[in-house]
Amino acid sequence: MSAQKGNRGEGETRQLDAVIIGAGFSGLYALYKLRDVMGMDVQVYETADGVGGAWYWNRYPGSRCDSESYYYCFSFSEELAQEWEWSGKYPEQPEIERYLNHVADRFDLRRDIQFSTRVASARFDDAANCWEVCTEQGERVRARYLISAVGCLSAANLPDIPGRDSFQGEAYHTAAWPREGVDVKGKRVGIIGTGSTGIQATPRIAAEAAHLTVFQRTPNFTVPARHTLFAPEDQAEIKKNYSAIFERTRRSPAGFPYFPIERKTLDVSAEERQQILEELWEEGGFKFLWGGFSDMMTDPAANALVSEFIRNKIRASVNDPETAELLCPTDHPYGSKRPPIDSDYYVSFNRDNVSLVDIRSAPIEAITPMGLRTQDAEYELDVLVFATGFDAMTGALLKIDIQGAGGRKLADAWAEGPRSYLGLQVAGFPNLFTITGPGSPSVLVNMPVSIEHHVDWISDCIERMRERGETRIEATEAAQDAWVEHVAEVSKMTLIGQADSWYVGANIPGKPRVVMPYTGGQPLYRERVEAVVNADYEGFEFRA
Ligand code: NA7
Numbered sequence: 180m181s182a183q184k185g186n187r188g189e190g191e192t193r194q195l196d197a198v199i200i201g202a203g204f205s206g207l208y209a210l211y212k213l214r215d216v217m218g219m220d221v222q223v224y225e226t227a228d229g230v231g232g233a234w235y236w237n238r239y240p241g242s243r244c245d246s247e248s249y250y251y252c253f254s255f256s257e258e259l260a261q262e263w264e265w266s267g268k269y270p271e272q273p274e275i276e277r278y279l280n281h282v283a284d285r286f287d288l289r290r291d292i293q294f295s296t297r298v299a300s301a302r303f304d305d306a307a308n309c310w311e312v313c314t315e316q317g318e319r320v321r322a323r324y325l326i327s328a329v330g331c332l333s334a335a336n337l338p339d340i341p342g343r344d345s346f347q348g349e350a351y352h353t354a355a356w357p358r359e360g361v362d363v364k365g366k367r368v369g370i371i372g373t374g375s376t377g378i379q380a381t382p383r384i385a386a387e388a389a390h391l392t393v394f395q396r397t398p399n400f401t402v403p404a405r406h407t408l409f410a411p412e413d414q415a416e417i418k419k420n421y422s423a424i425f426e427r428t429r430r431s432p433a434g435f436p437y438f439p440i441e442r443k444t445l446d447v448s449a450e451e452r453q454q455i456l457e458e459l460w461e462e463g464g465f466k467f468l469w470g471g472f473s474d475m476m477t478d479p480a481a482n483a484l485v486s487e488f489i490r491n492k493i494r495a496s497v498n499d500p501e502t503a504e505l506l507c508p509t510d511h512p513y514g515s516k517r518p519p520i521d522s523d524y525y526v527s528f529n530r531d532n533v534s535l536v537d538i539r540s541a542p543i544e545a546i547t548p549m550g551l552r553t554q555d556a557e558y559e560l561d562v563l564v565f566a567t568g569f570d571a572m573t574g575a576l577l578k579i580d581i582q583g584a585g586g587r588k589l590a591d592a593w594a595e596g597p598r599s600y601l602g603l604q605v606a607g608f609p610n611l612f613t614i615t616g617p618g619s620p621s622v623l624v625n626m627p628v629s630i631e632h633h634v635d636w637i638s639d640c641i642e643r644m645r646e647r648g649e650t651r652i653e654a655t656e657a658a659q660d661a662w663v664e665h666v667a668e669v670s671k672m673t674l675i676g677q678a679d680s681w682y683v684g685a686n687i688p689g690k691p692r693v694v695m696p697y698t699g700g701q702p703l704y705r706e707r708v709e710a711v712v713n714a715d716y717e718g719f720e721f722r723a
Pocket of ligand 1: 332338339371372373374375376377396397517538543566567568569679681686
């Protein structure tokens with residue numbers, strides 16, 4: 180099936196086995212798997228001028244991983260795991276970018292990645308069972324398979340605030356932070372947004388700026404990371420245990436090497452509950468959520484107790500009671516928005532050079548040449564930071580003009596919200612695979628674990644097709660409908676739909692409100708996906 184790259188006559192369109200869009204964790208592993216393991220002829224297109232995806236773009240101060248290094252990484256190569264040294268628990272962006280560059284070099288991936296190239300359109304050729312992919316530079320290739328590795332949080336959301344472009348100072352979205360950094364020393368900085376990004380950036384900017392004003396629309400619950408560096412003996416211990424660690428990440432609900440406490444929040448006495456929560460808080464990180472009480476995300480009464488525990492921590496950290504109350508979330512359950520992990524976020528508000536502005540009660544009216552105006556005040560700023568998040572899970576794919584069988588546009592198919600079968604394929608879009616697509620657990624699971632699962636599934640599926648001489652795979656409408664319904668049903672069993680979060684598209688004006696990730700947890704998802712394969716890929720149609 181392999182056509183040789185470059186083996187084409189003048190004016191002929193290059194014919195490939197697969198095009199992969201994106202060179203982050205997903206694209207790198209997909210390229211390795213399809214090219215090196217399966218011998219396919221593959222081209223990766225990447226908008227940036229380097230590998231890394233989210234870890235290429237998010238260079239803002241304080242940008243670091245919320246999952247621990249030694250399981251937020253690839254598990255597919257034992258040699259890679261053994262040779263790479265993580266400096267500590269929660270690596271910052273430059274270290275993860277270095278890791279992904281190391282992966283690209285180690286597996287000689289760069290030669291099949293075309294950088295600084297954005298895919299503009301992809302059209303399915305029904306007669307030939309091929310995708311025709313065009314880049315913004317006008318390059319055109321054809322490929323049997325189109326693999327989306329565009330990431331779940333890669334289309335930046337720059338809110339359309341009146342006067343946005345009139346600002347005469349420096350303005351940056353955190354996901355387009357200049358490589359050379361931004362000097363905020365002695366400057367008046369404003370930051371809009373208190374999601375994971377704003378919460379990571381705030382203490383770092385506060386430490387340098389003359390003054391930092393945090394514009395908060397919704398207060399957020401955050402748990403301390405408690406970052407530490409690894410000693411040589413920690414490294415040795417991790418390396419000795421890698422296979423057991425990776426094995427646990429594949430079995431646990433959210434892709435971490437630990438499991439929730441079996442007892443329920445209300446089954447223990449108030450003293451014991453307090454003690455358990457205190458221990459989790461002291462340990463810090465995602466374990467507070469994913470290694471805590473198992474009913475935290477399903478039972479509102481349980482969640483209310485945990486949410487109040489965190490509010491009390493906020494009150495204990497912030498000196499000014501009024502500021503503390505403003506920082507206390509009361510409009511959504513803990514975990515229903517993507518929970519941030521922080522280093523000194525709440526205590527930043529004890530600094531003389533940091534102020535909190537509630538833009539829920541007095542919303543932003545306009546950005547002005549000098550700064551920002553809310554309903555009741557003017558703020559003069561030298562630097563304005565948009566930590567305003569992403570058009571998550573669908574934004575990056577929908578930026579590409581994708582037309583499936585019969586010329587049907589993906590934008591139309593997803594007009595009422597994303598629809599997929601297993602988060603892997605979309606009915607009407609044959610031979611298109613979506614790594615960590617909407618309808619799969621993706622963002623609710625430690626991402627590299629989700630990514631490896633999907634890439635392995637996709638490559639096994641393609642291998643099966645090769646063995647049988649098949650050239651087309653497509654999810655049926657019926658299977659997709661049933662899956663979409665199942666995803667919606669399962670989501671009602673959790674509290675995730677209760678917040679206006681990016682999980683449900685609520686952060687983007689006009690985006691349909693749909694719980695996009697599969698909330699049933701990784702084990703159940705893996706079971707369903709495996710059952711589909713064992714039933715001879717039930718719900719997919721193949722053609723020779
Ligand atoms: P998030 O989690 O979407 O947070 C964005 C923040 O920006 C959030 O506090 C929003 O308030 C705020 N926001 C967004 N638009 C506006 C407008 N128009 N006006 C005022 N405030 C606004 O993005 P992050 O980058 O922090 O994190 C994204 C993911 O990256 C994170 O979850 C990790 O997975 C890594 P809101 O809450 O909507 O009221």
